[in-house]
Amino acid sequence: MPGGQGLLFLLALFFALAAGLVGCFALMKRMVLASDVISHLALPGLGLAFLLKINPLLGGAATLFLGTLLVWQLQKKTGLATDATIGVVFAAALATGAAVTPREDLIEALFGALQHISLLGFLLGFAATLFVVLSIFLLKDRLALSVFSPELAAATGVNIARIDLYFLLLFSLTILVGLRFMGTLLASALIILPAATARQLTGKLSHFLLVSSAAAVVSVFAGFLLNVLVLKLSTVGPTIVIFSALLFGLSLLRKRT
């Protein structure tokens, strides 16, 4: 693997670790669909960045975080169910994104590309994933209480609105790291699939977190190798997601506890 792709591979492994952890709580919060949508929030930004010839990640980050705040505010203010909020924002983001993204760049925006990354890009991505992993570790008890019962969590002193916002932001940050090589369509897959796999295998919080991140890391590892050594596609997202889905399929063989 050439140097730049080696860094990308390493970053992808860190991304997997973060995605596996974030996915556990996304699954418990029943916001798995939300994850799909949040990743699409990056699309208009990516499109605009392609048009303006600036770094796509900057554009993606801008609309991703604005959109995340919008979802959070909509949920808090309107009392709409999360799925309704998400339906609205999803449609708007995808349509705007498809309209502004130049045709030749659309595939890359949707499915990601196997590009070289600079050392700076790698370090920023690494710092972001490290931040996500540490935050989840620090917040896991508050998150667990808030998914069990928002009311009991609040009575215990957990600020529910704030913890929801933190989680959405961690979620978006994770997506942002994965955006480059997974694309807006597939970045969220690595958040959803490993967590669903882990849920099949364990009913204990610590194991759940562990198995989910392990499944994500294995998927990225296998997906990268298959692509670089055999398929040589221009993007690595599909093979990673296929492995991830395979692991989920295997997990179905075991009876749920």
Added chain:
Amino acid sequence: MANPLLSVTNLKIAFGSRVIIQDLSFEVQRGDCLAVIGPNGSGKTVLLKALLNLVPYEGKIRWSNAARLGYVPQKIAADRQLPLRLRDLLEAKATVVKLPAAELDQVSSEVGLTEELLDTSIGHLSGGQFQKALIAFALLGQPNVLLFDEPTASLDELTEERIYELLHSLQRDKSMTLILVSHDLTVVYRYANMVLCLSKGKPCMGPPKEILTPEMLEDLYSAPPKYYRHIEHH
């Protein structure tokens, strides 16, 4: 009496234009067992939530500085899919409120949670076990006031009896103050030394013998059943 544990003055709680509680004032002394009664929709649960600062309200709710609150909500519709064991849940609270690990063991043995139960997924607990779990959850952090919403709704009689014995012993041994919402007037007679009844008319408070007169009860529960059902859906 000086320094009540809790004093509530001119409390008003409304959701939008729907006023649930207004002009409510009362005090709770240390060691009291206050039962809150009233027909469905009279705001019993909402009152508890206001006391816990979980819903917005107008007026004054003042807890003494010494008060440490524990809350046992009405049965939670726990998501059976959650990969959480009872132990995960109790440990999460212990971490959030920074308790020593030993307290978890102590509370578990007080409430009668076995190691096996602690390692059971919350979705697999029976109604009585779950209620015990919620009590243990509330007892972590050594509260001296327990707010208890319908402690035994949907439990069988034997389990119900045990839960009340547990509460009673907590009150006796730890001089815990209890505020409980209950539909069950036998329970109110047996355990409460004060009764607060919420009704659409004027709320009233006093010892059970003074408050639970036949006239008062008829007044409290005399609205046509249809009306109750209508309110329940909100």
